Amino acid sequence: MNTLLNINDQEILLNRFPKSNDKNLQAWDSSDEYVLNHLHSLNLSNAKIMIVNDSFGTLACALKDHQLFWQSDSYIAKCAVEQNIEDNQLSPTIEYLDSLTAPKITPDVVLIKLPKSNALLAQQLQLIGEIISHDTIVIGFAKAKDVHNSGLKLFQKYIGDTTTSLAKKKSRLIFATKNNAIKNNDNDHLTSWPLPDTELTIFNHAGVFANNQLDIGAQLMLENIPKDLKDGYVIDLGCGNGVLGLGVALANPEATVRFTDESYMSVASARLNCEKGFESQDRFEFDWHDCLSGYDYDQADLIISNPPFHQGKTVTDHIAWQMFHDAYRTLKHGGTLRIVGNRHLAYHIKLQRIFDNCTTVASNSKFVILDAIKY
Ligand SMILES: C[S@@+](CC[C@H](N)C(=O)[O-])C[C@H]1O[C@@H](n2cnc3c(N)ncnc32)[C@H](O)[C@@H]1O
Structure with missing residues (x-):
C-alpha cells in the first residue's frame, strides 16, 4: 500500500x-x-x-x-x-x-x-x-x-x-461564492420519529444512522432487551441516536447507561434524547470515542451494540472485531455482550473465537441477536 x-x-x-x-x-x-x-x-x-x-x-x-x-x-x-x-x-x-x-x-x-x-x-x-x-x-x-x-x-x-x-x-x-442576500432560517437540521410502543420521540442530528426511522435490526434488539439489570452498568457501544440504550433505560429504571460513538452528531443526539425522554439525567453518561479504547477492565454488566460494517464508504469488519475485543476487556466477569447483526455477517464466529461461547437469543429472516458472556 x-x-x-x-x-x-x-x-x-x-x-x-x-x-x-x-x-x-x-x-x-x-x-x-x-x-x-x-x-x-x-x-x-x-x-x-x-x-x-x-x-x-x-x-x-x-x-x-x-x-x-x-x-x-x-x-x-x-x-x-x-x-x-x-x-x-x-x-x-x-x-x-x-x-x-x-x-x-x-x-x-x-x-x-x-x-x-x-x-x-x-x-x-x-x-x-x-x-x-x-x-x-x-x-x-x-x-x-x-x-x-x-x-x-x-x-x-x-x-x-x-x-x-x-x-x-x-x-x-x-x-x-457567498451571496450576502442569502439568509437561511432553517436552523433546525434535526429529524424525529416516534419510538414504537413507548412515549419517546427519537431526535437525530444531521447524518446520524437511522435518522428517519427505527432500524430493523435495532427493532429486533428492542424486542429482546434484558429487564433484570437492577443498578447495573450498561454501555451502548456505537449508540447512534441512542435508541438501544434508551430501551435499556426504559426497561431498567435503576441501571446506569453510557452512550458512546465515534460520530459527534450521534453522541449529541443520544444526549438530546435522554434529556427529552427522562427527567433525571444522573444515570446517563456520554462519550465521543473510538470503540472502548482505553476503558478500564472489568466494569460493565452489559454491553449492547448494533455494530457498523463499514467505515465511511469502505466495507470492513475491523470495527466489529475491535468492538468485540474491547467489550471483552471492559465487561465484568459474568457480564454479557449482546449484539444484533445481519445474518450474513456471521458474527457468531468472531464472538466464539474471542469469548469462547456464543448463544442465539432471537432471530428473524434477516437479523440475529447474539449473546457472549465473559467468564
Ligand atoms: C449500525 S449503527 C447503530 C446505531 C444505533 N445503535 C442503532 O442501532 O440505531 C453503528 C454505529 O456505530 C458507530 N461507529 C462506527 N465506528 C465506530 C467506532 N470505531 N467506535 C464507536 N462507534 C462507531 C457509527 O457512528 C454508528 O452510529
Missing part, C-alpha cells in the same frame, strides 16, 4: 486510523490531491483555512503552514490527523472543532469534502454560510461519482453562486 504522498514539493507519510496493511485502505484519494494542487496554484500564504471532513488528516498535514480550523464529525478522523501529524513530526497551528461548532473567525478559505449524507452537508454548509464573507474561497471536493445535482443545489442554497471544475483523475471541485 502507498503511504507516501508526494504533493507540491512535500513528501507526507499518511496512514488511516487504525493503521492497516490493506492496500485498498489508502489514507487519501485523488480529490484530496486535486484540491491541494488547486489551492497551491492560488499562491496563498498564511491563510486562515477551515477544513471540513478531512478523512485521515491529508489536508491538515499538507497545509501545515497555514492557520487551520479542522472540523469533523468523526473521532476516528481526529485520531488519524493526530497520528499523521505526529508521524511527520509536524506542529501546525490547528484548532479542532466538533461538527456543531464553528470557528470564531472568518476563514479566508473553506475546504469541504462532501460527506456521505446530504443532510450533514446541508447542516455543514449552513454553518459555513453563517461565518464566511463574500471574499472567502469555498471549495467542495469529492470523487466525481459522489458529486450530484442535489449536493450542488445545497451549495447554491446555503452559500451562493456555484460552479464545478472539470473532472481530473475521476475527481471534481466545487466553487461557491
